[in-house]
Amino acid sequence: MSAAARALCRRLDIALPLIQAPMAGVQGSALAIAVTEAGALGSLPCAMLTPAAIGAELQAIRCATQRPYNVNFFCHAAPAVDAAREARWRETLRPYYLEFGLDPAEVAPAPPRLPFDAATLETIAPFAPPVVSFHFGLPAGTLLARVKAWGATVLASATTLGEALWLERHGADVIIAQGLEAGGHRGMFLDSDISTQVGTFALVRSVVRAVRVPVIAAGGIADSAGIRAALTLGAAGVQVGTTYLLCPETTTSAVHRAALQSPAARHTALTNVFTGRPARAIVNRVMRECGPMSALAPAFPLAVGAIASLRAAAEARASDDFSPLWAGQDTSGCRAIPAAELTQELAADFAAPSA
Numbered sequence: 101m102s103a104a105a106r107a108l109c110r111r112l113d114i115a116l117p118l119i120q121a122p123m124a125g126v127q128g129s130a131l132a133i134a135v136t137e138a139g140a141l142g143s144l145p146c147a148m149l150t151p152a153a154i155g156a157e158l159q160a161i162r163c164a165t166q167r168p169y170n171v172n173f174f175c176h177a178a179p180a181v182d183a184a185r186e187a188r189w190r191e192t193l194r195p196y197y198l199e200f201g202l203d204p205a206e207v208a209p210a211p212p213r214l215p216f217d218a219a220t221l222e223t224i225a226p227f228a229p230p231v232v233s234f235h236f237g238l239p240a241g242t243l244l245a246r247v248k249a250w251g252a253t254v255l256a257s258a259t260t261l262g263e264a265l266w267l268e269r270h271g272a273d274v275i276i277a278q279g280l281e282a283g284g285h286r287g288m289f290l291d292s293d294i295s296t297q298v299g300t301f302a303l304v305r306s307v308v309r310a311v312r313v314p315v316i317a318a319g320g321i322a323d324s325a326g327i328r329a330a331l332t333l334g335a336a337g338v339q340v341g342t343t344y345l346l347c348p349e350t351t352t353s354a355v356h357r358a359a360l361q362s363p364a365a366r367h368t369a370l371t372n373v374f375t376g377r378p379a380r381a382i383v384n385r386v387m388r389e390c391g392p393m394s395a396l397a398p399a400f401p402l403a404v405g406a407i408a409s410l411r412a413a414a415e416a417r418a419s420d421d422f423s424p425l426w427a428g429q430d431t432s433g434c435r436a437i438p439a440a441e442l443t444q445e446l447a448a449d450f451a452a453p454s455a
């Protein structure tokens with residue numbers, strides 16, 4: 101293990117320089133607990149949970165493990181509803197509603213995507229989670245100071261060198277360099293132009309040279325060789341998401357699991373049609389026909405509303421045409437094996453030598 105990786109493990113009190121990426125919508129405490137108990141850092145994504153659900157999940161983690169874990173939040177500003185844009189988007193989707201016999205005006209209930217705020221802070225403070233990570237920037241300085249006050253190490257995603265420098269200046273203790281290969285939402289927050297986004301190798305290299313805090317590589321890491329490569333480039337550790345998506349401890353849907361194991365998984369793209377923000381997913385019908393990037397899609401997270409009922413209707417017919425099939429560019433490591441086993445295989449280079 102490199103000196104940087106050893107220092108990160110000491111700082112986070114983990115045995116392996118590996119973080120299981122928080123993945124909202126496809127996992128809860130079960131995956132976090134399994135990975136944490138295997139010696140890496142398990143993560144609980146909270147962006148789609150109500151405060152009550154966050155409390156219950158934290159309680160479950162605390163009952164199951166004494167080891168450190170990560171809790172993850174989004175930091176977006178909630179947008180105002182733009183009625184004209186919403187109407188244009190619904191008009192775009194209208195033929196699909198009619199195809200499924202749905203009312204185009206219908207608003208299906210969709211899980212919230214809530215930014216970290218004072219109420220969230222009150223919910224998690226009693227648990228004093230040892231690691232807290234943020235996507236889409238950082239919360240207000242007063243909130244961040246309170247998180248740090250209980251001794252939490254703060255991680256945050258950067259997708260460009262500029263974002264990494266900004267995060268270091270504003271108090272992130274560790275930077276997650278999220279390369280363009282990564283599955284799910286781009287953590288981008290200083291710029292909305294997707295041509296600014298950089299691949300993992302180039303990003304990690306430039307960020308490691310420019311910041312003093314430890315850097316975690318994320319995006320396209322699917323096996324132990326990928327982890328070795330990232331550490332060779334100067335990363336102190338890695339964050340792996342897509343590779344865990346088939347583990348039994350996830351809640352990945354049936355259509356999503358099938359897509360990940362099909363040839364379709366070879367073609368992913370950045371799309372905003374599911375939520376309003378660019379995110380990497382396996383290309384499916386709605387991405388092909390309405391995107392993958394659309395100027396008409398409502399701002400994050402408002403775009404979720406219009407597509408929710410189409411998704412439900414299509415999935416009821418076992419179709420993935422309207423589902424967000426989040427995935428990174430490398431799905432070769434996805435296997436339906438227990439997360440602890442996968443973690444040990446990923447981190448095989450760092451396993452303690454057997455007696």
Ligand SMILES: Cc1cc2nc3c(=O)[nH]c(=O)nc-3n(C[C@H](O)[C@H](O)[C@H](O)COP(=O)(O)O)c2cc1C
Pocket residue numbers: 121122123124126145146147172173234235257278281282283284285318319320321339340341342343426427428429430
């Ligand atoms: C299904 C899925 C959901 C994700 N949800 C989140 C999230 O809630 N919070 C977050 O910080 N990152 C999220 N990400 C991004 C990951 O943190 C990470 O950047 C990415 O998984 C790394 O690339 P990889 O998927 O190629 O391993 C998600 C990724 C995936 C695949």
